[in-house]
Amino acid sequence: MADFEVHLDSPLPAPEAWRRILDLRAHTAVIPLTTVTGAAMAASDLVDGSRFVARTGLGPVGFDDVMVVQAIDPPTTHSPGSARIRKEGKVVRGRIDLLVTPTASGSTVVWRQRIGVRGVPARLDPVVAKVAGAAYGSTIRRLLARS
Numbered sequence: 001m002a003d004f005e006v007h008l009d010s011p012l013p014a015p016e017a018w019r020r021i022l023d024l025r026a027h028t029a030v031i032p033l034t035t036v037t038g039a040a041m042a043a044s045d046l047v048d049g050s051r052f053v054a055r056t057g058l059g060p061v062g063f064d065d066v067m068v069v070q071a072i073d074p075p076t077t078h079s080p081g082s083a084r085i086r087k088e089g090k091v092v093r094g095r096i097d098l099l100v101t102p103t104a105s106g107s108t109v110v111w112r113q114r115i116g117v118r119g120v121p122a123r124l125d126p127v128v129a130k131v132a133g134a135a136y137g138s139t140i141r142r143l144l145a146r147s
Helices: 014-021 024-030 122-145
Strands: 002-010 034-038 051-058 061-073 081-088 092-103 106-117
Touching: 002 122, 014 081, 014 092, 014 106, 014 122, 024 034, 024 122, 061 092, 106 122
Parallel strands: none
Antiparallel strands: 002 106, 034 051, 051 061, 061 081, 081 092, 092 106
């Protein structure tokens, strides 16, 4: 499994940063070739046990990244919020730990992820971590920039 962390400061208040990052409809808009589906698609609708799927592919060729919310506690303007999401697909496994903390100038976002990709040997974990960290960092920045 590869581990990486994305750490970003945002001028947005913590609840708004949280809302934008966990707006699953927006993930479809900002992640190329990916469509996210599930019963709960807004940050405010996600609860422990919520399931969603990010389908990445072109035409019939692709894979499903199946995810389940294990724990979720949204931030307030004065207290941090956290979420743990388990990845349990056939191709992508692992977990996401999201922490959004209020600051004097907005909020701090920390996205920690452990990711394993079926068929990719462990010796390539540093490459997977670098590529995934860059991709997720870019995605989170784009999500925070959306209104």
